[in-house]
Amino acid sequence: MTGNHAQPEGGPHGGPQGGPQGGPAGEAVIRVRGLVKRFEGRAVLEGIDLDVYRGETLVIMGASGCGKSTLLRCMIGAQRPEAGSIDMLGRNLCKASEAQLEEVKKRFGILFQSGALYNSMTVAQNVALPLQEHTDLDHATIETIVKIKLEQVALREHADKFPSQLSGGMKKRAGLARAMALDPQVLFCDEPSAGLDPVTSAEIDRLIMGLTRGLGVTSIVVTHEMDSAFAIADRMVMLDKGRVLRIDRREWFDNLRHVDDAGAEALPESEQIIRQFLRGDASGPITRRRDAGSYADDLLGPKPPARPGA
Numbered sequence: 092m093t094g095n096h097a098q099p100e101g102g103p104h105g106g107p108q109g110g111p112q113g114g115p116a117g118e119a120v121i122r123v124r125g126l127v128k129r130f131e132g133r134a135v136l137e138g139i140d141l142d143v144y145r146g147e148t149l150v151i152m153g154a155s156g157c158g159k160s161t162l163l164r165c166m167i168g169a170q171r172p173e174a175g176s177i178d179m180l181g182r183n184l185c186k187a188s189e190a191q192l193e194e195v196k197k198r199f200g201i202l203f204q205s206g207a208l209y210n211s212m213t214v215a216q217n218v219a220l221p222l223q224e225h226t227d228l229d230h231a232t233i234e235t236i237v238k239i240k241l242e243q244v245a246l247r248e249h250a251d252k253f254p255s256q257l258s259g260g261m262k263k264r265a266g267l268a269r270a271m272a273l274d275p276q277v278l279f280c281d282e283p284s285a286g287l288d289p290v291t292s293a294e295i296d297r298l299i300m301g302l303t304r305g306l307g308v309t310s311i312v313v314t315h316e317m318d319s320a321f322a323i324a325d326r327m328v329m330l331d332k333g334r335v336l337r338i339d340r341r342e343w344f345d346n347l348r349h350v351d352d353a354g355a356e357a358l359p360e361s362e363q364i365i366r367q368f369l370r371g372d373a374s375g376p377i378t379r380r381r382d383a384g385s386y387a388d389d390l391l392g393p394k395p396p397a398r399p400g401a
């Protein structure tokens with residue numbers, strides 16, 4: 092765990108850091124290098140480098156549509172990148188065969204935005220599914236594990252309900268129980284608190300931390316909710332225009348968030364962008380860039396679509 096809460100010296104930039112990318116000197120469980128992902132010729136990820144260390148929580152942030160979910164889907168092997176490499180738990184996912192990919196997939200859990208439960212199955216049946224698919228455990232053992240997993244997310248009394256009978260927070264908790272069913276080494280969460288009220292999302296944050304920290308589970312969490320991000324992150328990464336704008340310890344981002352307006356003017360533009368994002372300010376470089384973009388489009392007309400093969 093990165094338990095060092097010392098404030099970096101000299102403000103948010105230029106402070107001393109532990110290992111590379113502000114990480115501990117420990118072992119990288121996931122190593123992403125030069126990752127490029129395109130859709131219909133349009134690059135969404137344009138060369139992403141990042142490491143995720145054992146036992147840490149890395150929060151992925153960035154504007155809507157900037158490629159956070161795409162990065163996550165590449166990391167779980169659900170999408171093949173056009174270039175670059177992803178080493179996960181010692182295996183290069185981009186070169187892995189289907190069988191090797193399946194083997195790695197057993198070792199991580201995924202919590203999608205919607206919870207992604209099967210509506211025709213009860214909560215208990217949803218949680219049992221990965222155990223039935225990926226293990227040879229007998230029925231009674233699976234039943235016991237399901238009870239333990241549901242107890243951990245305080246849903247044991249609701250085991251026989253269907254997803255349609257659950258509140259939003261309960262669905263996420265059921266999704267989390269299912270993601271943790273196989274005792275994964277790595278947990279991926281895409282916007283785990285999207286659509287929840289602040290109290291319920293704080294509960295989900297606490298549950299994720301309770302189920303990962305201490306057990307040494309590495310987690311990668313996409314979120315744009317800053318309270319949540321700062322509550323759970325050891326390190327954070329900010330994506331912008333398909334690139335990593337900054338990856339560093341939570342404390343670095345926390346310091347930047349608290350730089351006052353006068354101090355902000357002296358910051359490099361990349362840090363001004365991150366600061367505006369973290370604070371949710373209505374004005375700043377993100378807004379200026381957006382306005383400039385739409386004005387240029389307005390004057391010159393929209394760019395023609397790329398010709399196929401061009």
Ligand SMILES: Nc1ncnc2c1ncn2[C@@H]1O[C@H](COP(=O)(O)OP(=O)(O)O)[C@@H](O)[C@H]1O
Pocket residue numbers: 130131135153154155156157158159160161162
């Ligand atoms: N399967 C796909 N086909 C085409 N375009 C896609 C696909 N998935 C994502 N995109 C596009 O890639 C960009 C990034 O999407 P996404 O990773 O979902 O962003 P985020 O999660 O940061 O909001 C968006 O412009 C989106 O429209």
Ligand SMILES: [Mg+2]
Pocket residue numbers: 159160161281
């Ligand atoms: Mg997304």
